Amino acid sequence: MKHRTTAGLAAVALASIALTGCASSDDGGSAAASGGNVCEVTPAAEPSPAPSPSEEDVKAVDAIKVSGPVGKEPKVEFEAPLEVSAPTFRVVDEGTGEELTDGAQVTINYLVIAGKDGSTSGSTWKTKKPETFKLGAPEYDLLNDRLIGQKVGMRLLMASTAMDQTIQVTMVEVTKVEAAPDVPTRAEGTAVTPEGGLPTVELADDGQPTVTIPKDYKAPTDLVVQPLIEGDGAEVTKDQTVTVQYAGCLLDGTSFDSSWSRGAPTSFPLSGVIPGWTNGIAGQKVGSQVLLVVPADQAYGEQEQGGIPANSTLVFVVDILDAKAA
Structure with a gap:
């Protein structure tokens, strides 16, 4: 059994994030209307106790x-x-x-x-x-x-x-x-009407997203950056560390990563993530929620990454809660 330690130790000591299953749906609510693949984030679970050392x-x-x-x-x-x-x-x-x-x-x-x-x-x-x-x-x-x-x-x-x-x-x-800074737990601001044909996002009362990928959605060749909520904070720059809530899905509806599933926002420097995140989050305002559709060449390319197959297009919903100097 592996357990988490710290964000910066992720490459050397962090536990893997549990993958959460999602399925294609043709019945009920907006999923039926779209006939698409529905990606639901598994709610945060109580952490399992660490085993005792011998x-x-x-x-x-x-x-x-x-x-x-x-x-x-x-x-x-x-x-x-x-x-x-x-x-x-x-x-x-x-x-x-x-x-x-x-x-x-x-x-x-x-x-x-x-x-x-x-x-x-x-x-x-x-x-x-x-x-x-x-x-x-x-x-x-x-x-x-x-x-x-x-x-x-x-x-x-x-x-x-x-x-x-x-x-x-x-x-x-x-x-x-x-004292820890007072950081919100979800995006807050003005709702933005997204362009048609993109994956759609529904929010639970706590802000946790459910993503529906249209059945006929074609993977884009360029990075898609669609604000869903516009915050009123400062613009994020590429050299900052951001605090975010986020969920990541494959086009088939598989959820491969989510801070909501871990029960808390997470922080990391924008200079240390995939190019699709660096290019998509920089320029957005703190307090915003952004939909990112990231082509493989701005994600992990031909490299398999955990539960992400090689050459995968990735879909993210990101709440930008804070940004500060790295």
Whole structure:
């Protein structure tokens, strides 16, 4: 079983997002009217509890040597290959600064090391790009309980299974805590009438979308950017980090990704996503909802990506909740 950690650790330690099934429908509501493929987002589920580490897991993590002062990239040494059967943690240093409370915004530095050979997979000390997130957010379920109640300066060691099923060791240091900004949970603004023939979007009371792809819809060769709600915030630029709610579908109605299913918005730099997102979200206003139809050459191209087949056209509904300097 894999579990989530942090947004920035996604490439090396995040769990995969559960795929949600959708089906073509010819009866009931707007789906019958369109005769198209209906993509429904599965509501957020209660997270499954993480399995408990074994005695062997605890001994393996206790044997890891960490050296170097707080505030600097540490040296982490262990006998490779390192194996654990469940996420296993060790507090290396207690913090002495401000207390970390549920809902606060914390900033961390982290170092990620491959358990198989001890090689470094990533380091925010080297990139000088620490990560900031809200304590209690569902996508940080591995870190929340270990950080809440601790103090700034705390260093936490973790060994867990990554997306590629390899074991990775992560050293986290909390460098800052502050009140989290007040960010809405859905787009709010003026409704925009979309062009005819595009996938249609229906919203639940909480803003969660259901997407219907017309039966005769042909995959476009160019990126389609259709505002559905126009917000009144500042225009987003390509060099910013955005906070969004979003759902992603294939043209056959398969839902492959959704922040609504995870129960919380997510944040990431626009410079680090597929070109269709970078080009489609930049220039839109904060508070807006946008429909994106992304051709394969602005998505993953000939590369299969998780539950997304090669050469797939992707359909997204994106609520742009916030944007700030990366």
